[in-house]
Structure formats: C-alpha cells, structure tokens
Amino acid sequence: MPASVIAKIHIIFWLLLFSSAVQSESFQVSSAHINKIGNGYILNAGIKYPLTPRVLEAIDNGVPIIFSQQLELIKSTPLLGSYWQWTETLWTTDIRHEIRYHALSQQYILHAIDTNTQRNFPTLRVALQALGQIADLNLPPEHFEDTENLILKLRSGIDLYALPTPMRPGALISSKWQLTSPWVEAQWD
C-alpha cells in the first residue's frame, strides 16, 4: 500500500476521532519565487520551521526527524472561468532531509537524503534556517516550455511514518506533531 494512501486513511480516521484537537503553529512557506535563468527556471523559497517542544525533545534525545519538502507542478486549464479548472499534475518531487543531534560533536547534522550530503550546525536553529532555504533549485525544463497556466505549489512537513515505531501512533494522533504547512503557490518573477 502506498504511503500516501495510508497517510490519507490515517488522516481521515484520526481527524474524525480528534477533530476537536487544538492545532499548534504549523510550518510555513514564507516565500516562494520562480526565476528564469537563461533558458531554465529555478525556485527560491523560504520555509519557517517553528518546532514544538515535543519535536525538540525528540531531536535532543537522539531521534532523527525527517523533513519533507513537497513540490507539485500543476497545469490548470480554466473551463468555466475561475469557477472550474481542469488540473493536471505534471511533476511532483519530495525533497527529504534528516536532522539529528550528534552528541559527541554536539552538532546538529542536516542530511540531504536524496543527495546523501550533510551539513553540520552547532545549533538547531541554524540547522532549521539552512533547511528552510531552498536556493536555486532547478526545475525540470521539459515542463516549462509553456508557462501559461502553470502552477508550482510547495509545502513542508515532518514524515511521521519515519519516526520510530513506538512514537508513531502518538505522533499521528497528536496535534503537536501535525506541523505540515499548507500548500503555497510559488510566485513568478
């Protein structure tokens, strides 16, 4: 079963059960801009990661946390003006980073899972700042030949299914772990 389907089932199930749960402050895409560089397009975005004490506690106790940055490129064709659009998802990607605390060096390691590169930071705040900066991300040129009605959306959250098993049920039903940002449309510059 795909993780997304499982996630949807879980979200529906637990939303029904805990719909009254108070939501904490979630992650927020503060800025997202698409810039044209030569023939290609790049994305620059800034994401704020206000972590809850529960997440901070987990990181300080050596639990690795996976952050997911999801991007979706959508072709939206209006059929009835602004009332109804025909949307087609052209491209999606999920950039995943892991943050963990290295006790010996007292550093926070930001590990880009896709590129298998890592950076070390003496404080978590700095590490989150670095994580929240998407700079000069190349967008697939094959979808940018016609940029009319093209929408790039992004959001970020914690992959709760990557948490250790005992923590997962608690995290899935706790609002303190539901920090995924809403989808934000990138601006064309």
Place this chain on the structure above:
Amino acid sequence: MGLSLLKRLRTGVTPYALLGISLLALAYLLSAATQDSSRLNDLFLLIFGLGIVILAILIAILSRSLYKLYRDFKSKKEGARLTLRLVSLFALLILVSTTIVYSFSLHFLHRGINSWFDVKVEQALNDSLELSRTAFGIRMRTLLRQTRMMTGLLSELPERDLNHNIRELTQLSGAIELSLWSMDGQLITTSFENPDLIIPSRPNEAIFHQLEQQEDYIGLDPDHDKLQLRAAVRLPIKKASQEERFLQVIFPVNAHLSSLGKTVQNAYTDYKELSYLRKPLITIFTLTLSLILLLTLLASIWFAIWISRRIVQPLQELAAGTQAVASGNYNTKLRSASGHDEIGFLVRSFNQMTQRLTQARHATQNSHRQLEQQTNYLSTVLGSLSSGVITIDTQHHLRTANIASSKILHINLQQKLESAIEKLGEHHEHIHPLTHLIEHHLNQDGNWQQQVELQHKKGLQTLMCKGTILPNNAGWVIVFDDVTTLLQAQRNAAWGEVAKRLAHEIKNPLTPIQLSADRLQHKYLPLLPEEQTHTLTKLTNTIISQVEAMKEMVNDFSDYARNPGLQCQPQAIGELIREVLALYQSNASHKFTLISAPEEMILNLDSTRIRQVLHNLFKNAIEASEEAQLAVDITLSYQQLSIDEQQWLEISLSDHGPGIPDDMVNTLFEPYATNKTKGTGLGLAIVKKIIEEHHGDVWAENTEPTGACIIIRLPIEEATP
C-alpha cells in the same frame, strides 16, 4: 441465496467461530504491528482502530445478550435463572483469571522494559561521551594552536605567495583541507591533501557568526561515517585597508579514535533514544495488551452466555416439556439431543416416557370411548325400554333413571338425580308407596320382586317392581312396569268372557220363559177365581218384567262383550254433543249447561259409539242425581288441549250429585262397579272401553263442594285424517 448465507452466518456456531478467528487475526496483526521491523507497523493505528471498532461491536452484542438475559430473568422464563447463574459463574471465572494474567503481564512488561535501562549504564555512557569529548578537546586545542600559528604565518606573507604556502602548509600540517575565506563568504584560495578534490567544505553560518564575534572556531565535524576536526581562525590584520579573512583547516581524526568515537556516539544515541522511547513503548504495549485482553474478556463472556444457553436449552425444553406433560399434553416430544452426555440421555428418556404416556393415554381414551359407547348403548336400550329402570347407590340416592321411569311415575326423574329416595317420596306423595317399598327392601339383602299400587289422579296405578343388587355392592337397580293396563285388560277379557257366556247361556231361555209366562197369564187367567187372578197377573207380570230386565242386562253384557271394530269418519264434535244433548233437554226439571270450544273441531271417530258414550254419561249423571234426590244440573264442556306436544279433545261432564264414594273412585270404570239401585253396572265400563278403542283416556274426579266430574280425552291428530 445471499440472505440464506447471511442467516446461516448469524446463527449457530458460525458467528462465534468467525469472531474467534477475527480476534486471533487481530491479535496477530497487533502483535506484528508493534514490532519495529514489521511492515505492518505503519498500519498500527488502523489495526488498533479496527480493534476498537470490534470492541464496540462486541460491547453492543454483549449488552444486547445481557439485556436479553436480564429480561428473561425478570419475566421468569424457564431456564433464565440457571443461565444467569452459569453466566455469572463463567464471567467471574474469566474476570478473575484474566485480571490475574493481565496484572502479571503488565507487571512483567513494565519490568521487562525498565530492565533495559540502568542508572549505571547511563552514567557510564555519559562518562564515556564526556571522556571522548575531553580526548577530542585536547586534540582540538592543539590543532587550534597549530591553526593560529598558520594564520600568523599566512598573515605575514604577500598575496601572491598565499597559494603556494597554503599547499605547503597542507602538506606540513597533515590537514585534509586548508581554505582561506573572506569574512563575507568568498573563497580566496584552497588546498587539499587529496588532489582529486576541488571544492572546499563551506563553513556554516554559525562559524561565520562566531568569527565575527572575534572568536576562533574549533569543532568536531562528523562527516558521514567518519570524524574530522574543523578549525577556523581569523587572520590578523596588519593594515587597516586589508580585507578580513579567516583560515579554515580540516584535520583528519585518527582512524582508531574515529572508530571509538563513533562507537561511543552510536551507543549513547541509541541508549538515549531508547530511553526516550520507553514511555511510548510501554504505552503502546499496554494499550495493545489491554485491547486484546478486553476483546478476549468480552468475547469470553459472550461465549459464556452462548455456552450457558446451549447447556440450559435442553434443560429448558425439558422443563417446558415436563410442564406440558403436567398440564396433560402427553404428545410433547423434545428435539433429540445430539450429544451422548447425561443431558442427551435425559432428553431421550423423557421422549420415551412421553411416548409411553401417549400410548397409555390412547389406550385409556379407547377404553373410555368404548365405555362411553357401552353407556350410550345401555342408555339407548334403557331409554327405549317401556319399563322404568332406576339405579340407587349405597347412600340411597337416585343415580340414574331412564325416560320410561319418568313417564310411568309422572315425575321428571332426570332432574331429581342425586336426590335421596326418601325425600323423593316426601315431595311426591303419589309415589310414596313405591319409595317406601324401595327403602324397605334396600335395608334388606337379596333381590326382590313386589307389586305396588300408586294413587294417581286418573286412578290406581299398579306397578310391578323388581330390585336387584348391583355387582360389588355398588347399589341397586330397580325395574318397574306399569301393569295397570295389563291388569285392566285381563279383567276386561275376563268380564268379556263372562258377558259372552251370560249372553249365550241366559239369553236363549229368556224368550221361552217370557212367552211361557205370557201364555200362562192368557191361558190360566180366565180359569182362576177372581180373587186369585190378581196374584197370577202379579206373578206373571213379575216374571215378564224380570225377564225383560234380564234381557236388558244380557243385551248390555252383549254390548260389552262384542267387539265390532270402529267405523271412524270425520265428525264435528260440537255438533255431535249438541245432538245428544237435545234428546235430554225435553225434561224441564233438568238443567244442562254446554260450554263450547271457541272453534269447531273435526275428529275422526265412530260417531255411533261416541253417542253411546255420551248417552251413558248423561244417563249415569241424571240417575245419580235423581237417586240422591238432588236437582239435575249437568255441565258439559269440551275444549282443545295441548299436552306434551299432543293435541287432545277434552270433554268433561260434571254434575252436582252426591259424588263418587271414595272406595269406588279406583274401580268406577270396572264392570259392576255401581252403587245405584238401577242399572247393570256396565255403563261406565262400556264408556271406558269405547274411549280406549279411540286411544283416549277417561277418569273420574269428585268436585267441590259436591258432585262428580267425568273427563274424557281423545287424541286429535291421530283421529284427524
């Protein structure tokens, strides 16, 4: 088909088997989902939710079952008490055992997980981490000093020699990488130990920030699986116009030390993570255990209810069957229990018992039916008998009486059943002689036979009674016959024979006697002296008149004796009566009153003989009054009567004469029953004979204050064609 499948799944053992399998599957899934390596752990919440849903369904089903049980108990349904007792017992057993197991499991779970952690181990890990840090700290301080020295050297060198000297310094210091950066993040020059590398590791913002604070940086820098040391030191500014720069040096860490450091790091992190996860781990295991325990508990109680009902059901059926048998339904048959246990044996025995009871009942019913048939047969026979048959029990109470007995005694004996014989005699005076006779014989042993006479308003009634003791001294049966008519007939026959002989033997010599006397008178009267003629005349006249009287008597006898047969034809009775009455009305001193019926009645009768009847009655009444020297005042009435659905003509003739003497009331209609000076005494006997020939009835009653009344009843329907 779908419905039948659903129905099959809802009944019998199937739902319990399905539930059991579901619970086992759920327990397996929950167990698998709590294991870290399982692919199912992503579905833990879903499986747990499923468990909660099953739990809710189970609670609902159990509540329904318990409510049903409570309702059955309240309504005192058969077997409900026993079921409740069994369920309570099972539930108590399950609760106690599961609570013990649950407590111990929880205890062992907590202890098991807590045993992974130890204060000493934690302290040792902290100490080893601290030791590692200290070890690396010594090395870092040395390297920082070395880097400072390098920056001092580089700050002295002209710009053009920097590249060359950095390469030399790299080789001399044993560093992996040396790079010179401006404070605004621009790379000025770099050198690598490994010539394949070209891009230096960029210091992060924190290092920049620290350097801006005029603080040198030295730190352990984990790089994937290995450790390295990063030092960043600002270059001293010799000239005010000189650009602010810093040198970043990355030193390798000894492989052994790196390996040791990594081991310490991993051990510490794993322990800390595990320690952190202890609480959620215990929570998850406790929740899983509690869920499985609750499911097992509820399912067990549900199963306990089911098994209790299953155990009690045959007993319940047995109780219902016993009640049915007690209320007389012997056809009750229980569903045969499939088991070979004691309950099955009990059910089979019960069925055998009811089968035998049914057979016995059928036999009894057959006997009863035969008895009823016999009784009906006997009743019919007794009912059709002309003899009266009554039975009397040992308490001298009337038990049975046939129809003929009621007719003979003129009492409805069917309504007097269970009455004492003595009381019957007291209440009905006319049967007192009979009851007295019966009472008399009941007090003596043995069968008896005796004639008894009852006084009835129509005259004496003679009964021939015979008493027989019933078998087993159950009472007596009394059979009696009304022999009045028979005796009357016998007397009539005797009188008829006498009359016939008289007529035959006496009538023949009478005429010669009369003629001889007449000739004597004619022949010897002239021959006798005057004084003797009177005597002769007187004697012959006496002979002649007496012979004449004898002739009349003989004629009367002849009339009585002859039986010419009736010549019936329709006749208006009123007309007939008036014709006869007209013959007597010529005498002014005689008073006659005729009370006619409102409507004329036509009867089929022999008018000549009925005329004779009327003549005899009138003559009798007139003679009776005249002899007593009383005024002749005769009232004649006729009317239609309905008695026992039979239409009758009743003619009554009453006078104001002296009445009938008591000793003659019963023999009035018998030949020679007369107190008159004149007459043959056959008038009323002939009346009775003619009336009886018309199937009628005649009797006499005295009227108040004086006088007598003769009542004739003739059947109308029989006579009317």
